[in-house]
Amino acid sequence: QRRDMGILFVNIPVKMRVLVPVKRVIDYAVKVRVKPDKKGVDLTNVKMSMNPFCEIAVEQAVRLKESGHATEVIAVSIGPKTCQETIRTALAMGADRGIHVYTEMRTDQELQPLAVAKLIKAIAEKEQPELLLVGKQAIDDDCNQTAQMIAGLMNWPQATFASKVTVHEDKKGVDVMREVDGGMQTVTFKLPGVISCDLRLNEPRYATLPNIMKARKKTIEQVTPEDLKVDVSPRLEVLSVEEPPARASGAKVGSVDELLTQLKNAKII
Amino acid sequence: LAEVYGGKLVPNTLSAVAAAAKIGEVTALVAGQGAKTAAAELAKVAGVTAVLATEAAHYDHGLPEEVSTLLVETVKAGNFTHVVSATSAFSKNAIPRAAVAFDSMVISDVAEIKSEDTFIRNTYAGNAVSTVKSSDAVKFLTVRPTSFERAAKEGGNGSVSDAKDSAPKGSSKWVKDEVQKTDKPELTAAPIVVSGGRGLKNKENFKLLDDLAAPMKAAVGATRAVVDAGYCPNDMQVGQTGKVVAPNLYIAVGLSGAIQHVAGMKDSKVIVAINNDADAPIFQVADYGLVADLFDAVPKLTEKIGRAH
Numbered sequence: 001q002r003r004d005m006g007i008l009f010v011n012i013p014v015k016m017r018v019l020v021p022v023k024r025v026i027d028y029a030v031k032v033r034v035k036p037d038k039k040g041v042d043l044t045n046v047k048m049s050m051n052p053f054c055e056i057a058v059e060q061a062v063r064l065k066e067s068g069h070a071t072e073v074i075a076v077s078i079g080p081k082t083c084q085e086t087i088r089t090a091l092a093m094g095a096d097r098g099i100h101v102y103t104e105m106r107t108d109q110e111l112q113p114l115a116v117a118k119l120i121k122a123i124a125e126k127e128q129p130e131l132l133l134v135g136k137q138a139i140d141d142d143c144n145q146t147a148q149m150i151a152g153l154m155n156w157p158q159a160t161f162a163s164k165v166t167v168h169e170d171k172k173g174v175d176v177m178r179e180v181d182g183g184m185q186t187v188t189f190k191l192p193g194v195i196s197c198d199l200r201l202n203e204p205r206y207a208t209l210p211n212i213m214k215a216r217k218k219t220i221e222q223v224t225p226e227d228l229k230v231d232v233s234p235r236l237e238v239l240s241v242e243e244p245p246a247r248a249s250g251a252k253v254g255s256v257d258e259l260l261t262q263l264k265n266a267k268i269i
Numbered sequence: 270l271a272e273v274y275g276g277k278l279v280p281n282t283l284s285a286v287a288a289a290a291k292i293g294e295v296t297a298l299v300a301g302q303g304a305k306t307a308a309a310e311l312a313k314v315a316g317v318t319a320v321l322a323t324e325a326a327h328y329d330h331g332l333p334e335e336v337s338t339l340l341v342e343t344v345k346a347g348n349f350t351h352v353v354s355a356t357s358a359f360s361k362n363a364i365p366r367a368a369v370a371f372d373s374m375v376i377s378d379v380a381e382i383k384s385e386d387t388f389i390r391n392t393y394a395g396n397a398v399s400t401v402k403s404s405d406a407v408k409f410l411t412v413r414p415t416s417f418e419r420a421a422k423e424g425g426n427g428s429v430s431d432a433k434d435s436a437p438k439g440s441s442k443w444v445k446d447e448v449q450k451t452d453k454p455e456l457t458a459a460p461i462v463v464s465g466g467r468g469l470k471n472k473e474n475f476k477l478l479d480d481l482a483a484p485m486k487a488a489v490g491a492t493r494a495v496v497d498a499g500y501c502p503n504d505m506q507v508g509q510t511g512k513v514v515a516p517n518l519y520i521a522v523g524l525s526g527a528i529q530h531v532a533g534m535k536d537s538k539v540i541v542a543i544n545n546d547a548d549a550p551i552f553q554v555a556d557y558g559l560v561a562d563l564f565d566a567v568p569k570l571t572e573k574i575g576r577a578h
Binding site: 026028029031032034040041053108109112113114117136137139140141142143144145146148149151152153156157158159160161163175178179180181182183184185186187188189190193198199200234235236237238239240241242243244247248249250251252253254255256257259260262263266268269 | 274275330332333334337357358359361362363364365366367368369370372373374375376377378387391392393394395396397398399400401402403404405440441442443444445446447448449461485493496497502503504509510512517518528529535538539540541552553554555556557558559560561566569570573574
C-alpha cells in the first residue's frame with residue numbers, strides 16, 4: 001500500500017510590528033510668540049498639529065503595511081490629554097492602535113529627548129516591534145536626538161535622515177538611503193532597528209472622512225511614566241526663552257544699478 | 270569629536286575646537302579614513318592639547334554604532350567632562366547615541382557658550398532663543414559652526430597618539446555614497462551665498478545663479494521646495510532642517526522667505542532679496558529688496574558684477 005506523503009508548506013508570516021512615536025507640536029505655519037515672562041513660547045489658543053516629520057513616519061509605516069511588509073502599526077504620543085487627537089490622526093492615516101503616555105509636562109521644553117527615548121524604550125520592550133520609525137526632529141525644540149537615543153538605549157542599529165526605505169526580500173532587514181551633508185548615503189541593517197524619517201521620504205496622506213470615522217473604533221491605551229517606571233525629569237533647566245534679536249528693517253531699491261550702488265557704498269561687495 | 274570625510278578633516282571641526290576651548294582643555298578624537306593626516310593637522314590647531322586618532326576600518330563612513338562606541342569608551346577612559354562636535358549629519362548621528370551611555374541629554378546646535386554648564390540654542394526655527402543649564406555629569410554638545418569662528422590652524426602644539434579602538438559591532442553596514450562632486454565653495458563657510466527658490470521654475474534656470482555666484486566665488490543654496498521638486502540636490506538645502514548659513518552677504522532669488530527657510534539664513538550679515546512679489550515675506554528680513562523679475566534682474570546683476578571683476 002502506497003502512502004502519499006503530502007508535504008504541507010505552512011507560510012509563517014514574518015512579523016513586522018512598527019512603532020511610531022508622534023509628537024503634538026505648534027503648527028508649522030503659526031507665527032511663534034515668546035511669553036513676556038521669558039518662561040517659554042506662548043501656546044495658549046495656538047493651532048497644534050502632528051509634527052511634520054512624525055507624519056512622514058506614520059505615512060511610511062502605513063505604506064509598509066499596504067505593501068505587505070508591516071503587520072501592525074502602533075502610534076505612541078506623550079503629553080497631555082490633547083495628544084490623543086494626534087494619535088487619532090495617526091489612526092485615521094492607517095495606524096492600528098495607539099498608546100498615550102500621559103504627562104502634564106511642557107512637551108516643547110521640560111519633556112526632553114532623553115526622557116522620551118526612555119519612555120519609548122519601555123513601550124518597545126513591552127510591544128516588541130521589529131522597527132521603530134521616528135520623525136527626524138520636532139519643529140518645536142529642534143533637537144534631532146530622540147531616534148538616535150532610542151537606538152542607543154536599545155542597542156539597535158540606526159539610520160537617520162532617511163529619504164528612502166527598502167525592505168529586504170526576506171523582510172528581515174532594510175536598506176536605508178539617507179541625506180547627509182554631501183549628498184546621499186545608503187546603509188543596511190537587520191531588524192530590529194530604528195530609522196529617523198526626513199522630508200523627502202514620502203508625502204503624507206490626508207486622513208479621509210471614512211478613515212477618521214473608522215479611527216474612532218481603534219483603541220488608545222493610556223499609561224503614565226510611573227507605570228513605565230521611567231524618570232522623566234528634565235536634565236536641561238530652561239533659564240529663559242527670548243525673542244531673537246530683531247534685524248533692522250531694510251529698504252527697497254528700484255533697480256539693479258541702485259542695488260549695486262548701495263552694496264558698494266556699504267562695502268559689502 | 271572631529272569629523273573626517275573623503276579622507277580629509279572637515280573644516281567645521283575647527284569651530285568645534287574654538288567652542289570647546291572656551292570650556293577647558295581640548296583633546297580631539299578623530300576616527301576613520303584619513304584620521305592620521307587629520308590628526309597631524311589638528312595637533313597644530315590653536316587650542317588643541319592632544320589628539321587621539323584611529324584609522325581602523327570599522328569607523329569609516331561615520332557609522333554611528335561604531336563611532337559612538339569609540340566615543341563612549343574614550344570619554345570614560347579619559348574622564349572627560351564635556352564632549353563637543355560641530356553640528357553635521359555625522360555628529361547628529363553619533364552624539365545622541367553616545368550620550369545615553371552617560372544618561373546625559375544633548376544640547377544641540379549651541380549658538381553661544383555662557384559657561385561650562387550654560388548654553389544658548391535656537392528652538393522653533395530660530396524664533397525662540399533658549400538659555401539652558403545642564404546638570405549632567407558629562408555634557409554632550411553639538412555647536413553651530415556659523416556661531417563659532419574657526420580656531421587658527423597654527424599656533425597649537427598638541428600631542429598625537431593612537432586612540433584605543435573599540436571592538437567592531439557590525440550592526441549596520443555601509444552600502445554606498447552618492448555625493449555631489451563639486452569644486453564650488455562650501456555652503457556653510459562661503460562669505461557670499463546666492464540661493465534660489467520656486468521662482469526659478471526649473472532645474473536649468475539654476476544656471477542663472479551659478480553664473481551670478483561664479484565671479485563672486487559665492488556658494489549656491491536652495492529652498493526645500495526646489496529640492497523636493499528635483500531642481501537641486503538635497504545638500505544645497507538651507508533651512509530649519511537643512512544647512513544653516515551666516516555669510517557676509519545672502520542673495521535670496523525667487524524665494525518667498527518661508528519661516529523654515531529663514532531659520533537657516535537669518536544670521537547673514539546682509540540679506541538681499543530679488544522677487545517679483547512685493548508682499549513676499551523675504552522682504553521683511555531683507556536689508557535690500559528689489560521687486561523685479563529675476564529673469565531680468567539676475568542676468569543684469571551678473572553682467573555688472575562680472576564687468577567689475
